[in-house]
Amino acid sequence: MAGRAQPVTPAPGVGAAVLVAALILGTLVAVALRAEGGRGLGPADWAAVRFTLLQAALSALFSVALAVPVARALARRRFAGRRVLIVLLGAPFILPVIVAVLGLLAVFGRSGWISDALGLVGVPPVQIYGLHGVVLAHVFFNLPLATRLILQGWQEIPAERFRLAAQLGAGPRAIRRLLEYPMLAQTVPGVMAVVFAICLTSFAVALTLGGGPRATTIELAIYQAFRFDFDLGRAALLGCIQIALTGAAALAALSVARGDGLGDGLDRPLQRWDALSRIALGLDTLVIALAVLFLLLPLAAIIVAGVPGLPLLPVSVLVAAGNSVVVAGLSTLLLLLLAVPMALAVAVGWSQGVELAGLLGLAVSPLVIGTGLFVIIRPLADPTALALPVTALVNALMALPFALRILVPSARQVVDRHGPLAVSLDMAGMPFLRRIAVPRMRAQIGFAAGLTAALSMGDLGVIALFADAERATLPLQVYRLMGAYRMEAAAGAALLLLILSVALFWILDRGGRWHAET
Amino acid sequence: MxxxxxxxxxxxxxxxxxxxxxxxxxxxxxxxxxxxxxxxxxxxxxxxxxxxxxxxxxxxxxxxxxxxxxxxxxxxxxxxxxxxxxxxxxxxxxxxxxxxxxxxxxxxxxxxxxxxxxxxxxGYFAFVHEADVTAPVNFRELAESEMRIVIQDPRSSTPGLGLLMWVKAAYGAQAGDIWAGLSDNIVTVTKGWSEAYGLFLEGEADMVLSYTTSPAYHLIAEEDASKAAALFDEGHYxxxxxxxxxxxxxxxxxxxxxxxxxxxxxxxxxxxxxxxxxxxxxxxxxxxxxxETLVQPDRALLVPAAEAPSVRDEALAEWLGALSQ
Structure with a gap:
C-alpha cells in the first residue's frame, strides 16, 4: 500500500511519532544518567513485575470481556437518555484516583451500600480487598473506555451490511459470524493493549484495593526507588521494564488485529432487524442496566458526598479550577496536533512504528517522565514556572494512545475510500486534509479531544512534582484539602472536578458529531 | 474582574x-x-x-x-x-x-x-478512633482484638514509615512477630495519609494511623469531639x-x-x-x-537519627515479609 500514491504525506505524522518517542525515551535516559550507582533489581522488584503483569492482564481481560456485551447492547438499541448515558459512562475514567477509590468503597467497601444492604439480611460484609478488588477497580475505570472504543467498532460496520444481511435472511448467529466477529477481531486486541498499558502503571488503586504490600506494582517500586532509596538507576530500569511490557503487548495486539477492512457504506442510519426478538431486547436491557448500576452507583456516592462541600469551596479552589481548564485546553490542542497527523500516517501504511510510539505515553511511569523532564528543563529554565505547560504536555502524551485508537479506524476509512479519487483529482495534501479528511473524522476528533480534555482535568500526574502554592490544579487542590483534614470541602472540590470534566467532555464530544450514533 | x-x-x-x-x-x-x-x-x-x-x-x-x-x-x-x-x-x-x-x-x-x-x-504517631469505641492499649492487644486498622505504606508515606519505626523501637527483634499478629487486623495499606484518613472517615476501618493531635483538628476546627487517639503503653513514636x-x-x-x-x-x-x-x-x-484534651504518652520513642537508615531497611524487610504472606 505504501508504494501507491497517497492523498496525504506521512511525514508530519512520522515526525510527530519520532518526537513523542524521543521525548519519552529522553526522559528515561535523563533519569538514568543522573543515577549514582544503585543495587539493581532485587527479588522484591521482580515480585512487583509479576504482580503488575497478573493484575494488568486480568484487568484488561475482564474490562474487554464485559465491554463487548455492553457495547453490543448500546449499538443495537436506541432509547431516551442514551447519549447522556454514553457521556456519563466516561466519567469513572477521568476521576482522580483517590476520589474514584472513595466512591467505589462507598458502594463496595466494608461499610459500603452493598455491605449495609447485605447486613440487613444477616450476610457478612463484602470482602473487597485483594486481587479481585484491584481488578474490580480497574474494570470500573476502564470498562467505559473499552465500551466506547468497541462501540465505535460497531458503528464502523456500514449500515448497508446489516441491511443486506437482513435481506438475505441472516439470523443473529449469522450476523455475529459474518459481521460482528470480524469487527471484534480487529478492534478488541488494540483495546486490550490500551487497558493493559493503563493498568501497568497503576499504583495507588492497586495498593489500596489490593490490601497491602502483596499488591506492590512496578510503579510503587519506582516510587520507592526514587523517594525512599534515591536509586535513580533502578527507577530508570523499572521504567524500561514498563516500556518493554507495553511494547510487547502492543506488538502482539497489532499482529493479531490484522484483517480486511469492513468496507464502505453510504452513511445511512442503522437499522437492526436481527435484534427485534424479545429475548435479545431483554438481554440488552439487562446488560445496560447492570453496567449503569456498576458504573453510576459510585458516581452517585461521589455526588452525594460532594454536595454539602460545594458551598465550602475557597477561592483558591476556583482559581485551581481555572488553571485546570487552561491546562486541559492546551493539552487538547497539543494532542490534536500530534494525533491527527499520526493517525493519517498510520492510515497510509506506517502503522507499527507510529502506533508503538503513541503507546509509549501510557507505558512509562508519570514519575519517571516528570523527573526526567525536571532534569532536562532545570538547566534551561525554572521548572516551577513551567509547571502548567509541562503538565499539559505530559497529559497530551498520556492521551495519545486513546486518541490513536479512536482516530485510526476512521482515518483508514477516509484514506481507503476517498484517497484514490482525491489523488486522481489532484486533491492530495492540504485540500484533501481540509475538505475531506478532517470533516469526515470530525466525530472521532471531537471524541478524542473530549477524552483528552477530561483526562487532563482529572490527572494529578506531574504537577505534584513542579507545583508551588500559586500554580495548583484542581486535582492537586483536592489532595491538599484532604491533606489538611478538610474531607468535606475536598469532596465538594472533587464534585466540581467531576462536573467540569464531564462538561468539557460533553462539549467537545458533542461538538464533533452531527448525528447521534455514538 | x-x-x-x-x-x-x-x-x-x-x-x-x-x-x-x-x-x-x-x-x-x-x-x-x-x-x-x-x-x-x-x-x-x-x-x-x-x-x-x-x-x-x-x-x-x-x-x-x-x-x-x-x-x-x-x-x-x-x-x-x-x-x-x-x-x-x-x-x-x-x-x-x-x-x-x-x-x-x-x-x-x-x-x-x-x-x-x-x-x-x-508530634506523636497514634491510632485515631471514634471516641465511643474502647481502643486497645498496646500492639499485642490490638493484634489479638477484632479492631480493623488502615495504615500507610512505609515506602510511600511518612506516617507509614513512622509506624514501622514505632513497632521496631518498641519491640526490637520481635517486631516481625508483632506485624504477623497485626496482619489480620489491617484492612488495607494506602499510598499516603490522606487516603487512609479518608477511608477511616468513610467507616472502612475502626482505627487509622495518624497523630495524637488529630482529634484536636476535629475539636477545634469542626467542634466535633467524636474522635480520640488510642494511648499505647509501649510509648509512642x-x-x-x-x-x-x-x-x-x-x-x-x-x-x-x-x-x-x-x-x-x-x-x-x-x-x-x-x-x-x-x-x-x-x-x-x-x-x-x-x-489540653489530647492524650499524653508516658514514653517517647525515637530511633536516633544516625541509626535510622539501617533500622529502617531492616524493619521494612520484616514488614514486607510479615504482610506479603
Whole structure:
C-alpha cells in the first residue's frame, strides 16, 4: 500500500511519532544518567513485575470481556437518555484516583451500600480487598473506555451490511459470524493493549484495593526507588521494564488485529432487524442496566458526598479550577496536533512504528517522565514556572494512545475510500486534509479531544512534582484539602472536578458529531 | 474582574519585590497549601526580613530530600523545611547542608543537639478512633482484638514509615512477630495519609494511623469531639520535623534569619492550628484551647537519627515479609 500514491504525506505524522518517542525515551535516559550507582533489581522488584503483569492482564481481560456485551447492547438499541448515558459512562475514567477509590468503597467497601444492604439480611460484609478488588477497580475505570472504543467498532460496520444481511435472511448467529466477529477481531486486541498499558502503571488503586504490600506494582517500586532509596538507576530500569511490557503487548495486539477492512457504506442510519426478538431486547436491557448500576452507583456516592462541600469551596479552589481548564485546553490542542497527523500516517501504511510510539505515553511511569523532564528543563529554565505547560504536555502524551485508537479506524476509512479519487483529482495534501479528511473524522476528533480534555482535568500526574502554592490544579487542590483534614470541602472540590470534566467532555464530544450514533 | 485584580496584584507585587533579595524555601506540599502554615508564615517573615520569601512545594518529606539530591549543589533552595529524624542522617550524608547557629530553648520530649538541623514542630504517631469505641492499649492487644486498622505504606508515606519505626523501637527483634499478629487486623495499606484518613472517615476501618493531635483538628476546627487517639503503653513514636540551611545558598544571612524566625513566637504560634502538630518552642500564649484534651504518652520513642537508615531497611524487610504472606 505504501508504494501507491497517497492523498496525504506521512511525514508530519512520522515526525510527530519520532518526537513523542524521543521525548519519552529522553526522559528515561535523563533519569538514568543522573543515577549514582544503585543495587539493581532485587527479588522484591521482580515480585512487583509479576504482580503488575497478573493484575494488568486480568484487568484488561475482564474490562474487554464485559465491554463487548455492553457495547453490543448500546449499538443495537436506541432509547431516551442514551447519549447522556454514553457521556456519563466516561466519567469513572477521568476521576482522580483517590476520589474514584472513595466512591467505589462507598458502594463496595466494608461499610459500603452493598455491605449495609447485605447486613440487613444477616450476610457478612463484602470482602473487597485483594486481587479481585484491584481488578474490580480497574474494570470500573476502564470498562467505559473499552465500551466506547468497541462501540465505535460497531458503528464502523456500514449500515448497508446489516441491511443486506437482513435481506438475505441472516439470523443473529449469522450476523455475529459474518459481521460482528470480524469487527471484534480487529478492534478488541488494540483495546486490550490500551487497558493493559493503563493498568501497568497503576499504583495507588492497586495498593489500596489490593490490601497491602502483596499488591506492590512496578510503579510503587519506582516510587520507592526514587523517594525512599534515591536509586535513580533502578527507577530508570523499572521504567524500561514498563516500556518493554507495553511494547510487547502492543506488538502482539497489532499482529493479531490484522484483517480486511469492513468496507464502505453510504452513511445511512442503522437499522437492526436481527435484534427485534424479545429475548435479545431483554438481554440488552439487562446488560445496560447492570453496567449503569456498576458504573453510576459510585458516581452517585461521589455526588452525594460532594454536595454539602460545594458551598465550602475557597477561592483558591476556583482559581485551581481555572488553571485546570487552561491546562486541559492546551493539552487538547497539543494532542490534536500530534494525533491527527499520526493517525493519517498510520492510515497510509506506517502503522507499527507510529502506533508503538503513541503507546509509549501510557507505558512509562508519570514519575519517571516528570523527573526526567525536571532534569532536562532545570538547566534551561525554572521548572516551577513551567509547571502548567509541562503538565499539559505530559497529559497530551498520556492521551495519545486513546486518541490513536479512536482516530485510526476512521482515518483508514477516509484514506481507503476517498484517497484514490482525491489523488486522481489532484486533491492530495492540504485540500484533501481540509475538505475531506478532517470533516469526515470530525466525530472521532471531537471524541478524542473530549477524552483528552477530561483526562487532563482529572490527572494529578506531574504537577505534584513542579507545583508551588500559586500554580495548583484542581486535582492537586483536592489532595491538599484532604491533606489538611478538610474531607468535606475536598469532596465538594472533587464534585466540581467531576462536573467540569464531564462538561468539557460533553462539549467537545458533542461538538464533533452531527448525528447521534455514538 | 477577579482576574484583573489578581493580575494587577501580581504586577505590583513583582515591581515591589524587584529589588528585594529572594529566599527560597523548599517544603512539603501541605505546608504551602492555603490551609497549611505557609501563607501566615510568609506574611509574618516578609514583615521584617526585607526580602521575598518563596515557598516551593515538593511532595512530602522524603520527596523533598529526593528533590534536593536531584538538584545537588546547584539547587535553587536556600532552606529545606520538612525533613524528619528518619531522613536527617541521609540528608547530612549528602554534604549539601550547612551547620546552623540557632540557640533556642526547645520544648521537645527529648534533648535536641543537631548541628545541622533545627526542629520546628513535633508530634506523636497514634491510632485515631471514634471516641465511643474502647481502643486497645498496646500492639499485642490490638493484634489479638477484632479492631480493623488502615495504615500507610512505609515506602510511600511518612506516617507509614513512622509506624514501622514505632513497632521496631518498641519491640526490637520481635517486631516481625508483632506485624504477623497485626496482619489480620489491617484492612488495607494506602499510598499516603490522606487516603487512609479518608477511608477511616468513610467507616472502612475502626482505627487509622495518624497523630495524637488529630482529634484536636476535629475539636477545634469542626467542634466535633467524636474522635480520640488510642494511648499505647509501649510509648509512642515521635516525629520531629526539622529545617536546614543549604551549604550552597546565595543568601546565607537570610537563611540564618529564617531559621531564627522559625523558632520564634510568630512561626511557632501558627503551627498548632495549621500544621496540627506541637510547636518546637511553646509560644508565650501557650497552646490553643482544646490541645489540653489530647492524650499524653508516658514514653517517647525515637530511633536516633544516625541509626535510622539501617533500622529502617531492616524493619521494612520484616514488614514486607510479615504482610506479603
Amino acid at each position: 477577579k482576574y484583573l485584580v489578581f493580575a494587577a496584584g501580581v504586577i505590583s507585587a513583582t515591581a515591589a519585590h524587584a529589588e528585594l533579595p529572594e529566599l527560597t524555601v523548599y517544603t512539603y506540599d501541605s505546608f504551602v497549601s492555603d490551609w497549611g502554615p505557609g501563607p501566615v508564615i510568609e506574611a509574618e517573615f516578609e514583615k521584617t526580613c526585607g526580602c521575598d520569601l518563596k515557598l516551593v512545594a515538593a511532595g512530602d518529606g522524603a520527596s523533598l530530600l529526593a528533590r534536593v539530591r536531584l538538584e545537588g549543589a546547584r539547587s535553587d533552595a536556600d532552606v529545606v523545611l520538612g525533613l524528619d529524624t528518619n531522613l536527617t542522617a541521609a540528608a547530612t550524608e549528602t554534604g549539601l547542608f550547612a551547620p546552623h547557629a540557632v540557640q533556642a530553648d526547645f520544648d521537645l520530649p527529648i534533648d535536641w543537639s543537631d548541628e545541622i538541623f533545627v526542629p520546628y514542630d513535633w 515521635l516525629q520531629i520535623e526539622v529545617a536546614g540551611k543549604l551549604a550552597a545558598t546565595d543568601q546565607p544571612d537570610l537563611a540564618d534569619a529564617f531559621l531564627e524566625f522559625m523558632v520564634g513566637e510568630a512561626f511557632q504560634s501558627a503551627i498548632p492550628t495549621t500544621n496540627w502538630m506541637y510547636p518546637a518552642v511553646t509560644p508565650a500564649s501557650g497552646l490553643p484551647d482544646g490541645f
